[in-house]
Amino acid sequence: MNFEGMIFQNWEGIIRTLLVGTLAYIVLIVFLRISGKRTLAKLNAFDLVITVALGSTLSAVLLQESIALTEGVVALGLLVLLQFIVTYTSVRSPGFARLIRSEPSLLARDGAFCPAAMKRARLTEEEALSAIRASGGQQIGDVKTLILESDGTLSVSLRRNA
Secondary structure, rough: OOOHHHHHHHHHHHHOOOOHHHHHHHHHHHHHHHOOOOHHHOOOHHHHHHHHHHHHHHHHHHHHOEEOOOOOOOHHHHHHHHHHHHHHHHHHHHHHHHHHHHOOEEEEEEEEEEEHHHHHHHOHHHHHHHHHHOOOOOOOOHHHEEOOOOOOOOEEEEEOOO
16 A cells, blocks of 8 residues: 555646636636525525535546546536526426425424424424524423424424413
8 A cells, every 4th residue: 555645646636636626616606606696595405405516516626637627617507507597497487496495394383293294304302392492492382383494494483471
């Protein structure tokens, strides 16, 4: 096993990473500015997948010498363009939006859990109670509504006397 090769291979690889990484980063920033704030908004699982794909693509361009900068730019541009098309279409077509996005789920109402909704959401009562405590409540009886939002966050509305 060549330990020296694991730590340092050559200057050419380092210079390539610095140059291609800087250029790819600049291109990604430009693409994201052109496409608007919605491209990386924290809205739903689909947006998360696109964000991870952008990061993975940028990483591949940085570290794999077999991927030319131009190919990486095209890949990043394609992901941003597809995300723009999907969000543009979902704003204009409620049916398409329902297909892409998950709907919020009511998990508790008026001080009681909705067991079927909790099961579908794969959320335990302990996890829900943690969100309730983080919002200033103490127990399920303090809750007016508990909603699992499209982006995976829990929204807690407490009763006024809580």
